[in-house]
Structure formats: C-alpha cells, structure tokens
Amino acid sequence: MPVRRLLILTGAIVLVDTMFFAALTPLLPHYVDELHLGKSGAGVLQSMYPAGALVAGIPSGMAATRLGVKPTVLIGLSLMAFTTVAFGLADSVLTLDLARFLQGVSSAFSWTGALAWLVAAAPAGQRGRLIGSAFGAAIAGALFGPVLGAVASFTGTAAAFGAVAGLAIVLAAGAAVTPPAARGRPQPISMLFEAILRDGRIQTGVWLCLLPALCFGTLSVLAPLRLSDLGWGAAAVGATYLVSAALEAAWAPVLGRISDRRGRLPPLRAALAASALVAVLLPWPHRALLLAFFVVCAGFAFGSFWTPAMSLVTDAAEERGLDYGYAFALVNIAWAPGQAGGAAIGGALASATSDAVAYLGLAAACLCTLAALSRYRDTAAPVAADR
Structure with a gap:
C-alpha cells in the first residue's frame, strides 16, 4: 500500500496516544492538591504509563511478529479507548494509577505495531524522514495534550478524556479497513535477546532512547510543580508545553532528513551537548517566565534524540535481519524505564533533596554519554536519501 497512507495512519495513532499521555502534565497540581499526592506520589502516577509500556514491550513485539x-x-487502539474512559472516571489514587498503567500497555501495542508497519514499507533512504514525520505527529499530540489537560481542569476529566476514547475508536475503524502488511516468517524471541545482548549498535540506540526518556520523565514532574509554586496555573503550564511541543513537531521531520544524509550520530552528539547545558540551567530560575523558557529549550533538546536514535535501532535491526516489530519493542523497552525512572526517581530525589540534584544528575549522564559517543564510530555510512 502507499507509504503516504501508512504515514497518515501511523501519525494519527501516535498523535492520539501522546495527546492522552501529555494531558496529565497540567493536571498534576490538581491531583496533588485533591488527592494529597506530594512530589513522590505525582512521580508514581506519571511513572505508571511507562511502567505499563515496559511490561508490554516484549509482548507487543511478539504480537507484531506472530499475529x-x-x-x-487494533489491540492497542481498543485498549486505549477503554483505559482512557477509565482514567477520566477515576476518583482515587489506586484507580488513577491502574488506569494509567493499562494505558501504557495499550501504547506499547499501538506504537510497536504502527511504526513497524510504516518502516517495513519505507524505502531505506527515507527511513529517518518517515520516522521523523511520524514522531512529529506524536509531538503534535504532546502539543495538544496539555491543552486537553487544561480543558479537563475546567470541564472535568470524564468529558475531556471521553473525547480521546472516541478518537481511538475512529482510528481503530480506519486501521481495520487498511490492507495488512505482508507477513514474514515469525521469529523466535531469542533473536530479540541476542540482538540486545550482542549488537553494539542496537545497545547504543537503545541507551539513546532511554536517556531522553529519563530527562523527559524528570521534567514532566518537576517543571509543572515548580511553575505552580511560582504562581502559574494549569492553563499557563499547558501553554508552556504547547510552545515546546510545537517546536519539537516542526523540527522532527527536518532532523530525520539530516540523519538520512549525515548519519545518525552527529545529531545525537548535538542533542547530548544541548541537553546537558539546559539541565544545568533548569534548577535556578525564580521567575516563572524564565523557567518556562528553559522548559521549552529542554523539550527541544531532549526531543532531538528520538528520530536519529530510533533510526539507528532500525538500521541495525535491518542489518541483523531482526523483525521491525522486535526493533520497536526494544524502543518501548528503552523508553519505558527511562520515563518511569525519571518521573518516580526524579520526583523522589527532588523531594528528598532538591530539584537541582535531579537535574544535575541528568546533565552528568548526558556529558558521560557524549564523551563515550565521541569515540564511537558508526559502522555504516548514511544511506543516500531518495529524492
């Protein structure tokens, strides 16, 4: 089937998924106040979604290769519709955490299936551009997510999240009438474990998917709470993330083209340097507007990892003959503990010490990775992009 049609479908799926994921950010101060969560409790709530994605990472890859x-x-979208409604109706910490966890499970199936579907149909020289375009749509979902959260803070979560569930049902219907991809021979799960244990390029790509997730997880807890402490409400916090996501969404396809032509590592080195710098700056502002500016910069820097890192994983998977379903399962397995760890550990560390300790730890991780990557040579030249 035409790649453009698959790109539209994939983009729509990841847009709706990330819209719900990002909707929680401006609602965190509300849940902290209403349910007395504190920073650590807020971190746990944020971590439930990636925890679900982690648990479902390998099963989603197995489903893609075997089913x-x-x-x-279709499994991911159906579960998304159910869990989104459940989250909107939840009125206790336990039900919120459980619904958020199951939404992470649905996300793993949706992302693994949709991206593997797209990349399998993509010409090799356009892989970075297509991943970047799909990720740009995902970031657009992150752009609308805080707006959805801000709306939900005024209208109530049931109505706002019910609308997201309706979109998931529409997308499931669209996917159901889309011609399926050609089925390859099912691969044993041992191939996935062999790839992650023995392939240095896949290990590097997986780490470079985990690290920005760690950064985003920490930022998603600490930044909205700090902005709230400085006097900003849900609408202003949502507007901050709106601007950040708009820049990321516009940049992702451009970054994909750059990685197709220049290789995956140059943009990754730039992302590491920029992320270290902004992580050093984040703890210090005492004015909400300046902090919001740094949050936007952080989103841009952290978001610059995804497209080249995922392209690096898929390039290595193709060389090994590894099914793309397993490749994107590895991306989920990398993203999930990073996002969960950043949210839970970052929130707990900041609560026990200060925000500065959490942010400076991220800066140190970025600098150490940059130093290691400076000695790393890509084993394959960039594929000439098709024009």
Whole structure:
C-alpha cells in the first residue's frame, strides 16, 4: 500500500496516544492538591504509563511478529479507548494509577505495531524522514495534550478524556479497513535477546532512547510543580508545553532528513551537548517566565534524540535481519524505564533533596554519554536519501 497512507495512519495513532499521555502534565497540581499526592506520589502516577509500556514491550513485539502489525495496532487502539474512559472516571489514587498503567500497555501495542508497519514499507533512504514525520505527529499530540489537560481542569476529566476514547475508536475503524502488511516468517524471541545482548549498535540506540526518556520523565514532574509554586496555573503550564511541543513537531521531520544524509550520530552528539547545558540551567530560575523558557529549550533538546536514535535501532535491526516489530519493542523497552525512572526517581530525589540534584544528575549522564559517543564510530555510512 502507499507509504503516504501508512504515514497518515501511523501519525494519527501516535498523535492520539501522546495527546492522552501529555494531558496529565497540567493536571498534576490538581491531583496533588485533591488527592494529597506530594512530589513522590505525582512521580508514581506519571511513572505508571511507562511502567505499563515496559511490561508490554516484549509482548507487543511478539504480537507484531506472530499475529502481524495490523492486529497489534487494533489491540492497542481498543485498549486505549477503554483505559482512557477509565482514567477520566477515576476518583482515587489506586484507580488513577491502574488506569494509567493499562494505558501504557495499550501504547506499547499501538506504537510497536504502527511504526513497524510504516518502516517495513519505507524505502531505506527515507527511513529517518518517515520516522521523523511520524514522531512529529506524536509531538503534535504532546502539543495538544496539555491543552486537553487544561480543558479537563475546567470541564472535568470524564468529558475531556471521553473525547480521546472516541478518537481511538475512529482510528481503530480506519486501521481495520487498511490492507495488512505482508507477513514474514515469525521469529523466535531469542533473536530479540541476542540482538540486545550482542549488537553494539542496537545497545547504543537503545541507551539513546532511554536517556531522553529519563530527562523527559524528570521534567514532566518537576517543571509543572515548580511553575505552580511560582504562581502559574494549569492553563499557563499547558501553554508552556504547547510552545515546546510545537517546536519539537516542526523540527522532527527536518532532523530525520539530516540523519538520512549525515548519519545518525552527529545529531545525537548535538542533542547530548544541548541537553546537558539546559539541565544545568533548569534548577535556578525564580521567575516563572524564565523557567518556562528553559522548559521549552529542554523539550527541544531532549526531543532531538528520538528520530536519529530510533533510526539507528532500525538500521541495525535491518542489518541483523531482526523483525521491525522486535526493533520497536526494544524502543518501548528503552523508553519505558527511562520515563518511569525519571518521573518516580526524579520526583523522589527532588523531594528528598532538591530539584537541582535531579537535574544535575541528568546533565552528568548526558556529558558521560557524549564523551563515550565521541569515540564511537558508526559502522555504516548514511544511506543516500531518495529524492
């Protein structure tokens, strides 16, 4: 089937998924006040979604390789519709955490199936551009997510999140009538474990997916709470993330083209340097507007990892003959503990010490990775992009 049609479908799926994920950010101060969560409790709530994605990472890859990418997408979208409604109606910490966890499970199936479907149909020289375009749509979802959260803070979560569930149902119907991808021979799960244990390029790509997730997880807890402490409400916090996501969404396809032409490592080195710098700056502002500016810069820097890092993983998977379903399962397995660890550990560390300790730890991790990557040579030249 035409790659453009698959790109539109994939983009729509990841847009709706990330819209719900990002909707929680401006609602965190509300849940902290209403349910007396504190920073550590807020971190746990934020970590439930990636925890679900981690648990479902390998099963989603197995489903993609054995059932096919289309059934994997349908499983994810169906579960998304159910869990989004459940989260909107939840009125206790336990039900919120459980609904958020199951939404992470649905996300793993949706992302693994949709991206594997897209990349399998993509010409090799356009892989970075297509991943970047799909990720740009995902970031657009992150752009609308805080707006959805801000609206939910005024209208109530049931109505706002019910609308997201309706979108998931529409997308499931669209995926159901889309011609399925050609099925390859199912691969044993041992191939996935062999790849992550023995392939240095895949290990590097997985770490470079985990690290920005760690950064974003920490930022998603500490930044909205600090902005709230400085006097900003849910709408202003949502506007901050709106600006950040708009810049990321516009940049992702451009970054994909750069990685197709220049290789995956140059943009990754730039992302590491920029992320270290902004992490050093984040703890210190005492004015909400200046902090909001740094949050926007952080989102841009952290978001610059995804496209080249995922392209690096898929390039290595293709060289090994590893199914793309397993490749994106590895991305989920990398992202999930990073996002969960950043949210839970970052929130707990900041609560026990200060925000500065959490942010400076991220800066140190970025600098150490940059030093290691400076000695790393990509084993393959960038593929000439198709024009």
